[in-house]
Amino acid sequence: MIIGLTYDLRSDYRKEGYSEEETAEFDRESTIEAIELTLQQLGYQTDRIGHVRHLLQRLSVGDRWDMVFNICEGMHGIGREAQVPAVLDIYQIPYTFSDPLVLSLTLHKGMTKRVVRDYGIPTPGFVIIERMEDCASVDLQYPLFVKPNAEGTGKGINSLSKVNTREELEIICRDLLMRYPTGLLVEEFLPGREFTVGILGTGHEGYSIGIMEIVYKKDDAKSIYSYETKSDYLKAVEYKIPDTEIAExxxxLALETWKVLGCRDGGRVDIRVDRFGTPNFIEVNPLAGLDKVHSDLPILAYMHGYDFERIIAEIMHSARKRAGLL
Ligand SMILES: Nc1ncnc2c1ncn2[C@@H]1O[C@H](COP(=O)(O)OP(=O)(O)OP(=O)(O)O)[C@@H](O)[C@H]1O
Ligand SMILES: [Mg+2]
Incomplete structure (x- = not known):
């Protein structure tokens, strides 16, 4: 079985002239190498494709694959994570992970929260800020948390993201809107414990492969799982398996989210506890990082006895089952 690999490699975009910052969240060579090697160890033939424009070139000269292992997050537009799946749908080539609807929706954190809340899943009250004037409509209980509405990997999140007053809110919104003009999400701050749940499988067949608690080493009320914290995770946080009651x-919550959104094959749901002790949905990652060493999904899987090969094998099993290729 020939598996094409689609990915956004930092060095590919750097060669095209994109800056270090623009490409900061894209994959490094070692991540792709590990996935490719693992697929080969599982008996698949692999073929590296690259990003969406490489895919378009390859398709236009007639190349095809039995399935595509897709981890492209895309570069431009709110539909950027959906672009590769949408193109593959045109050619009826099956692929791993979620479909264009899920990947467009979940990149928009506010819209995702509306859908999830409609299913009765707890998530903090929020407002979308697209212009400074929108700050006037914020009628939420402080402290609040401000982040870009459509970014990942902790971009635009730091110790100033938690705000206590209208004045602080306006300062951070002004700054962030300049950098992220597509909009911000202002939410009620969740002061409690933080968890991320790893899921494999599709929709209602999704199953948890484990939960990990993010415990901040500095007991700082502003502790958040930002880009800096993640990059320095060995020093800044400890990962723990939580007690059964909260874990369950x-x-x-994570499996319900996975099911109602129809996410596929694998990913993570991020959760934090509110001031009443109830776990709340923060966001879902249907294209969770798959770096063997640095990404949360593999890290939490190892804590629960999985190895990298088993993660990739189960992602492939789920995708093949959906495509009728078992
Ligand atoms: N409402 C909130 N209350 C408290 N902390 C929050 C809230 N929203 C986000 N955070 C903190 O900020 C972190 C990053 O938020 P979020 O997961 O939405 O961003 P992201 O950039 O998409 O993250 P990822 O790296 O998982 O892609 C969370 O893990 C949590 O520590
Ligand atoms: Mg997150």
């Missing part, structure tokens, strides 16, 4: 509640 978080896993139930």
């Amino acid at each position: 509640k978080c896993i139930a």
